[in-house]
Amino acid sequence: xxxxxxxxxxxxxxxxxxxxxxxxxxxxxxxxxxxxxxxxxxxxxxxxxxxxxxxxxxxxxxxxxxxxxxxxxxxxxxxxxxxxxxxxxxxxxxxxxxxxxxxxxxxxxxxxxxxxxxxxxxxxxxxxxxxxxxxxxxxxxxxxxxxxxxxxxxxxxxxxxxxxxxxxxxxxxxxxxxxxxxxxxxxxxxxxxxxxxxxxxxxxxxxxxxxxxxxxxxxxxxxxxxxxxxxxxxxxxxxxxxxxxxxxxxxxxxxxxxxxxxxxxxxxxxxxxxx
Amino acid sequence: xxxxxxxxxxxxxxxxxxxxxxxxxxxxxxxxxxxxxxxxxxxxxxxxxxxxxxxxxxxxxxxxxxxxxxxxxxxxxxxxxxxxxxxxxxxxxxxxxxxxxxxxxxxxxxxxxxxxxxxxxxxxxxxxxxxxxxxxxxxxxxxxxxxxxxxxxxxxxxxxxxxxxxxxxxxxxxxxxxxxxxxxxxxxxxxxxxxxxxxxxxxxxxxxxxxxxxxxxxxxxxxxxxxxxxxxxxxxxxxxxxxxxxxxxxxxxxxxxxxxxxxxxxxxxxxxxxxxxxxxxxxxxxxxxxxxxxxxxxxxxxxxxxxxxxxxxxxxxxxxxxxxxxxxxxxxxxxxxxxxxxxxxxxxxxxxxxxxxxxxxxxxxxxxxxxxxxxxxxxxxxxxxxxxxxxxxxxxxxxxxxxxxxxxxxxxxxxxxxxxxxxxxxxxxxxxxxxxxxxxxxxxxxxxxxxxxxxxxxxxxxxxxxxxxxxxxxxxxxxxxxxxxxxxxxxxxxxxxxxxxxxxxxxxxxxxxxxxxxxxxxxxxxxxxxxxxxxxxxxxxxxxxxxxxxxxxxxxxxxxxxxxxxxx
Numbered sequence: 001x002x003x004x005x006x007x008x009x010x011x012x013x014x015x016x017x018x019x020x021x022x023x024x025x026x027x028x029x030x031x032x033x034x035x036x037x038x039x040x041x042x043x044x045x046x047x048x049x050x051x052x053x054x055x056x057x058x059x060x061x062x063x064x065x066x067x068x069x070x071x072x073x074x075x076x077x078x079x080x081x082x083x084x085x086x087x088x089x090x091x092x093x094x095x096x097x098x099x100x101x102x103x104x105x106x107x108x109x110x111x112x113x114x115x116x117x118x119x120x121x122x123x124x125x126x127x128x129x130x131x132x133x134x135x136x137x138x139x140x141x142x143x144x145x146x147x148x149x150x151x152x153x154x155x156x157x158x159x160x161x162x163x164x165x166x167x168x169x170x171x172x173x174x175x176x177x178x179x180x181x182x183x184x185x186x187x188x189x190x191x192x193x194x195x196x197x198x199x200x201x202x203x204x205x206x207x208x209x210x211x212x213x214x215x216x217x218x219x220x221x222x223x224x225x226x227x228x229x230x231x232x233x234x235x236x237x238x239x240x241x242x243x244x245x246x247x248x249x250x251x252x253x254x255x256x257x258x259x260x261x262x263x264x265x266x267x268x269x270x271x272x273x274x275x
Numbered sequence: 276x277x278x279x280x281x282x283x284x285x286x287x288x289x290x291x292x293x294x295x296x297x298x299x300x301x302x303x304x305x306x307x308x309x310x311x312x313x314x315x316x317x318x319x320x321x322x323x324x325x326x327x328x329x330x331x332x333x334x335x336x337x338x339x340x341x342x343x344x345x346x347x348x349x350x351x352x353x354x355x356x357x358x359x360x361x362x363x364x365x366x367x368x369x370x371x372x373x374x375x376x377x378x379x380x381x382x383x384x385x386x387x388x389x390x391x392x393x394x395x396x397x398x399x400x401x402x403x404x405x406x407x408x409x410x411x412x413x414x415x416x417x418x419x420x421x422x423x424x425x426x427x428x429x430x431x432x433x434x435x436x437x438x439x440x441x442x443x444x445x446x447x448x449x450x451x452x453x454x455x456x457x458x459x460x461x462x463x464x465x466x467x468x469x470x471x472x473x474x475x476x477x478x479x480x481x482x483x484x485x486x487x488x489x490x491x492x493x494x495x496x497x498x499x500x501x502x503x504x505x506x507x508x509x510x511x512x513x514x515x516x517x518x519x520x521x522x523x524x525x526x527x528x529x530x531x532x533x534x535x536x537x538x539x540x541x542x543x544x545x546x547x548x549x550x551x552x553x554x555x556x557x558x559x560x561x562x563x564x565x566x567x568x569x570x571x572x573x574x575x576x577x578x579x580x581x582x583x584x585x586x587x588x589x590x591x592x593x594x595x596x597x598x599x600x601x602x603x604x605x606x607x608x609x610x611x612x613x614x615x616x617x618x619x620x621x622x623x624x625x626x627x628x629x630x631x632x633x634x635x636x637x638x639x640x641x642x643x644x645x646x647x648x649x650x651x652x653x654x655x656x657x658x659x660x661x662x663x664x665x666x667x668x669x670x671x672x673x674x675x676x677x678x679x680x681x682x683x684x685x686x687x688x689x690x691x692x693x694x695x696x697x698x699x700x701x702x703x704x705x706x707x708x709x710x711x712x713x714x715x716x717x718x719x720x721x722x723x724x725x726x727x728x729x730x731x732x733x734x735x736x737x738x739x740x741x742x743x744x745x746x747x748x749x750x751x752x753x754x755x756x757x758x759x760x761x762x763x764x765x766x767x768x769x770x771x772x773x774x775x776x777x778x779x780x781x782x783x784x785x786x787x788x789x790x791x792x793x794x795x796x797x798x799x800x801x802x803x804x805x806x807x808x809x810x811x812x813x814x815x816x817x818x819x820x821x822x823x824x825x826x827x828x829x830x831x832x833x834x835x836x837x838x839x840x841x842x843x
Binding site: 055056057076077078081082086087089093095096097098102105106107109110112114115116118119120121122126130169173 | 683684687688691692693694695696698699702703705706707708709710711712713714720724
């Protein structure tokens with residue numbers, strides 16, 4: 001497949017069932033290197049299920065997911081993470097009772113090598129590694145502007161900062177592909193603005209490919225290179241923001257059949273989703 | 276949440292609860308059993324401490340509640356609560372003198388009435404005296420809430436301290452110099468002068484400690500990192516010095532107690548990794564203790580001809596690595612199938628495994644190898660040079676070495692990449708996996724490390740007893756170790772020591788109370804869970820978890836956490 005060379009992640013005919021519920025049906029998604037690729041769709045469309053299939057928490061019944069050409073469907077989550085895929089969660093899932101710095105250090109797990117004996121004996125290698133890990137963690141915290149709060153307990157951070165910390169923790173593993181599950185959910189306009197800027201910096205400065213689930217259409221339309229629209233587990237549209245904005249099927253999915261007959265599709269989609 | 280203002284009826288309500296508790300204590304025979312134990316000789320007995328301790332607790336609580344919403348009711352609330360509590364034993368005593376209840380309630384004897392009521396005659400007057408006494412006590416406690424908080428704390432601590440020192444007479448008479456002993460103690464309890472002096476000294480010391488501690492901490496905080504390290508070394512050396520001479524100070528009986536505590540500390544350290552660090556509830560921990568002990572026994576005993584024909588008899592030091600290795604391997608082997616389950620299921624499976632090991636040892640099939648129900652005797656003692664370590668005072672040292680090793684390993688693991696991975700698994704398994712942490716691998720590592728330390732404890736235990744029977748390895752051992760972790764504070768290393776001293780040491784020392792041992796044990800655990808769920812010496816993370824609504828932004832640096840993990 002020639003696509004392998006242009007795409008970091010390829011999902012091919014992925015299907016996932018929960019009992020009688022068909023959560024994903026023959027889903028094909030191709031994520032290009034260094035893209036910001038958004039996945040949108042109404043609630044229950046299967047977006048998070050798709051993320052869980054990629055990261056190894058669900059095993060799709062059918063289909064194939066290739067990461068850099070290597071099949072990863074059905075692989076355990078830790079092995080997927082070790083390949084360089086990191087994620088954040090829709091409802092923030094930090095290690096709430098430990099410090100901000102410790103959260104990032106856990107995220108670095110896959111890049112460190114200290115084993116049982118190294119830890120107990122605290123060999124020079126271990127010390128060097130720990131020192132370097134802390135230094136890099138602090139750099140990451142500076143990147144997300146949390147360096148001055150490294151010693152805070154994670155749960156005491158305000159909401160927006162918890163989101164940023166979760167991103168920092170995901171970045172700590174040096175991923176090539178970062179899955180962000182509604183990173184701006186519950187944020188005020190200012191925080192949303194900052195997060196958008198951060199996501200763009202991730203791509204520009206860290207050369208990370210971003211796969212994004214997002215409900216805020218302003219965010220999606222502003223920063224996505226390509227958008228995939230899911231509805232009831234199926235892909236109903238794909239294209240750049242302009243194409244999606246004017247796609248009748250998308251409008252139908254969001255607003256129902258009646259609205260699709262209207263004229264000014266784009267404005268309506270935006271208004272409906274934002275309102 | 277708005278609090279309903281305090282009313283006097285609340286004092287009565289709590290007084291009734293307290294009174295029922297006192298009656299219960301009296302009827303199960305505790306008052307009589309404890310009346311022989313003097314705290315202050317010829318003046319205060321343990322049973323009085325118990326009854327009035329309950330009165331004080333109830334009065335303290337009610338006046339505390341009153342202080343929160345209706346300060347002018349503090350004193351009346353104290354009096355009322357104290358009087359109400361005392362009313363119950365007074366009525367009980369009157370009832371006993373009038374009606375013979377012994378056919379139903381074995382302990383409701385005339386002696387009990389004598390013990391409960393002050394004065395010589397068991398009549399209405401003395402019953403009223405008791406109620407008045409309770410009220411007066413409640414008044415005193417209520418007045419105490421008016422005293423500045425620091426002074427109050429010191430007074431209460433000193434009071435508890437005096438009671439403990441009186442209670443643990445058997446320990447202190449051995450440790451302290453003769454001249455002190457003659458001043459402080461009489462045959463049964465503290466001397467009156469000794470008790471008063473002790474109370475004053477403890478109050479002053481506690482007050483000075485409360486005042487001085489923040490200052491000292493500030494001063495230590497201002498020291499450079501190098502100096503702080505030196506200070507820590509000095510403190511560690513002093514502690515080690517004390518530990519080195521401890522068996523001589525303690526004498527044979529107390530050394531025996533220290534040994535038992537020590538073996539539980541080693542096991543506690545191991546289980547702390549499994550439950551405290553990685554959050555895996557293991558209820559069959561005794562299995563690895565048994566495996567360590569039996570490996571030691573089978574390899575070193577001159578008995579068991581079947582085994583001896585195949586494996587030569589080893590000495591302690593030769594057998595020890597095998598004991599550790601076999602515990603480790605069985606930890607891994609058990610862990611592989613078990614660790615894929617979560618939470619409750621894991622607890623049940625491990626519980627079953629613990630029983631299986633015990634029943635295997637008991638079974639006839641394994642009798643030629645494991646000794647069956649009669650057990651194994653002639654287990655080797657460690658030899659160092661020309662000395663064979665036999666008596667409890669000598670055995671303190673190998674156990675101490677085991678504790679230090681266990682402490683060192685757990686402290687190092689805790690602050691490492693492994694410790695963080697375990698923390699992540701404990702807090703959120705799914706996220707931990709998404710961080711690239713191999714769940715089964717890291718759980719196995721925790722499980723096997725814990726098993727190995729249990730094996731170490733078992734090997735020392737077997738060798739120390741010189742013989743063993745399967746009955747020593749029942750599920751209560753698992754529960755005990757888990758309970759000492761809970762009481763000490765999950766995940767905390769000093770907590771293991773405090774927990775072991777409190778739950779294993781105290782019952783050994785207070786043999787008078789052995790009848791009520793499990794009863795008290797249960798009460799202590801329930802009370803701990805309600806009032807201090809984080810344990811006596813909690814770990815910072817756990818404290819934050821359990822008091823999230825009470826504590827505002829406790830900030831701690833990574834360095835402090837590291838300091839806490841080093842013996843000091």
